[in-house]
Amino acid sequence: MGIHFRQVSHQYFSQQNSDYQAIYDITLSIEDQHEFICLIGHTGSGKSTLAQHMNALVFPTKGTVEIAGVLVSQKRDKKTDYNRLRKHVGLVFQFPEYQLFEETVEKDIMFGPLNFKVSPEVAKEKALESIRLVGLNESYLNRNPFNLSGGEKKRVSIAGILAMDPEILVLDEPTSGLDPQGKRQLMRLFKDIQEKTNKTVVIITHDMDLVYEYATRTLVLSDGNLVFDGTPDDLFRREELATWSLSLPQTIRVLKGLKEQFHLELNPYQKTVEEAVREIEKVTSR
Amino acid sequence: MANIALGRYVPYNSFIHRLDPRLKLFGLIVLMVGIFIKFVNVPMNFIVYGLIFILIAMMMMVSRIKFKTLFKQLKALWIMITFLLIINTIVPNSGAIAFSIGSWNIYWNAIFQTLYIVIRLVLMIALTMVLTSTTRPLDLTYAIEWYLLPFKVIRFPTHEIAMTISIALRFIPTLLDETYRIMKAQASRGVDFVSGKLSEKVRAIVSLIVPLFISAFQRSEELANAMEARGYNPSGKRTRYRVMKWRVPDSIALIFVVGLLSGIIVLAALKVDFVAIIGNLF
Structure with missing residues (x-):
């Protein structure tokens, strides 16, 4: 099943300003298993618009999106229950902490499943399951979500989406506003979730280090066009990075610098800091 | 849902856009008073409403407001019109009977009363739209602040x-x-x-x-x-980035608006009847 974009364009209409086209003619397929996709691009490149197409929050103005077998096009079909699609594709918004509103964490997590007509007992189980999945323990379930720290709120709201048990999890800049350690923890968490549950995870991010370390596939948007679809290894070997307003990950940058400065024969394409250190040691010990 | 922008400020550079916000606010109130004045008889009322409408339509054209936006805003009025008509027919009335449904009499008076209210509403909405779409909200608050200045004497904040x-x-x-x-x-x-x-x-x-x-x-x-x-102190004295300046066109517009209202008042007070005058000519 998965999500299939077929020549999708989206234009925002405005009364005062001129109309604004967010994405152009995008064709791509996302499977509902095993993928860890990073969606990258400069600010205003259409990432969020593309992500909102993935669960029919936004309708294409041209082309079609097929979500879990349901065709979504410009025209809203009265017979189709678009709400149902949101169970298949869970979308976590940027600053998801703004969606919390219940008096306990448990109730807030149960809110999603209950909307999809899951029985309260099952929803309760799901809440317990997903709060563990995001790395918090069950003591949080009875706490007030508004008394949590920023990072904890983020985790709780992600648990709220996970409890709906979507096949594909889309996250819009989930790591923004967190410290570097928190970012890494959260990314590891998503990787964990993906490996444990076999779901596909799509993440919008600006952090190239995380992209290089975690993604199995990257999508690059530039001015609303899909300019790259492939592995991060391929991506960071491309010449056009600068024209897409992307930078290299830290590891590659440092290793490339060392290579040029000291004419070392090392392979700069190392995903993590540890691997980079090992590569340097290998070369220098010779 | 995304169409709440009705009556929102639209940045053009028309004559009306450039007028002083204080004058525009004053003009709105003056013209609204004009709309509520009653005349000798029914046709006279409609003639004056028509004239005022032509004036407002001209203002809308000058400030480049699309008539479409006005009609969009009027859509919700239908419920009100039927409601008013029902109320007006229930309230005891006198005069000529327009038609009757069974033993239920509907008087011309009731229909005209309803029409007056509807026309006044439409005119007021159009006027307000001219004001809000040609004046920045901030400028409007400056104007309100200026009018409230005299109350500062009694420690009004x-x-x-x-x-x-x-x-x-x-x-x-x-x-x-x-x-x-x-x-x-x-x-x-x-x-x-x-x-x-x-x-x-x-x-x-x-x-x-x-x-x-x-x-x-x-x-x-x-x-x-x-x-x-940034050191904000409500009681502090401050200057403004955009200073309101009264210019010649503002004075002209002021004279025009006041003149218009006096004209309307005179017509009403002297019980002038255009229909009768024209009738007497022939």
């Missing part, structure tokens, strides 16, 4: 009120954006804002309002801190 209004106006679009964002976030969690039973609808609205309030409070706290950090 003029500046504070103007500041509160301008901040409230400033945050309307921000809060609207926020609302859309939260709606989308909750829709992702399976909330159906469009259909569903009443109890589901109530829950949907709660899931929208609670986060909206929380973020609004947060925002206001941040704004207050930011203002204090």
Whole structure:
């Protein structure tokens, strides 16, 4: 099943300003298993618009999106229950902490499943399951979500989406506003979730280090066009990075610098800091 | 939902846009008074309404407001028109009977009364639209502040009120954006804002309002801190970036508006009847 974009364009209409086209003619397929996709691009490149197409929050103005077998096009079909699609594709918004509103964490997590007509007992189980999945323990379930720290709120709201048990999890800049350690923890968490549950995870991010370390596939948007679809290894070997307003990950940058400065024969394409250190040691010990 | 922009400021550079906001506010009130004045007889009333409408239509053309936006705004009036008509027919009336349904008499008076109210409403909405779409909300609050200045003598917090209004106006679009964002976030969690039973609808609205309030409070706290950090003192004396300047066109417009109102008052007071005058000519 998965999500299939077929020549999708989206234009925002405005009364005062001129109309604004967010994405152009995008064709791509996302499977509902095993993928860890990073969606990258400069600010205003259409990432969020593309992500909102993935669960029919936004309708294409041209082309079609097929979500879990349901065709979504410009025209809203009265017979189709678009709400149902949101169970298949869970979308976590940027600053998801703004969606919390219940008096306990448990109730807030149960809110999603209950909307999809899951029985309260099952929803309760799901809440317990997903709060563990995001790395918090069950003591949080009875706490007030508004008394949590920023990072904890983020985790709780992600648990709220996970409890709906979507096949594909889309996250819009989930790591923004967190410290570097928190970012890494959260990314590891998503990787964990993906490996444990076999779901596909799509993440919008600006952090190239995380992209290089975690993604199995990257999508690059530039001015609303899909300019790259492939592995991060391929991506960071491309010449056009600068024209897409992307930078290299830290590891590659440092290793490339060392290579040029000291004419070392090392392979700069190392995903993590540890691997980079090992590569340097290998070369220098010779 | 995205069409709440009706009557919003549209940045053109027309004659009316350039007029002083104080004059525009004054003009609005004066013309509204004019709309509510009653004349000798029915045809005379309609003639004057027609003249005022032509005037407002000209103002709309000058300030480049599309008539379409006005009609869009009037759509909601239909309910009110039927409601008014029903009320007016129920209230005891006298005069000529227009027609009767069974033993129920509908008088011409009732129909005319309803028509008057509807026409007045339409004219007022059009006028207000001319004002709000040609004047920046901030300029409008400056104008209000200027008119409130005399009350400063009795320690009325003029500046504070103007500041509160301008901040409230400033945050309307921000809060609207926020609302859309939260709606989308909750829709992702399976909330159906469009259909569903009443109890589901109530829950949907709660899931929208609670986060909206929380973020609004947060925002206001941040704004207050930011203002204090920049040394804001409500009782301090301050200058303005955009200074309101009274120019010659403003004086001309003022004379025109006041002249128009006096003309209307004179017509009403002297019980002038155009229909009779024209009839006497032939």
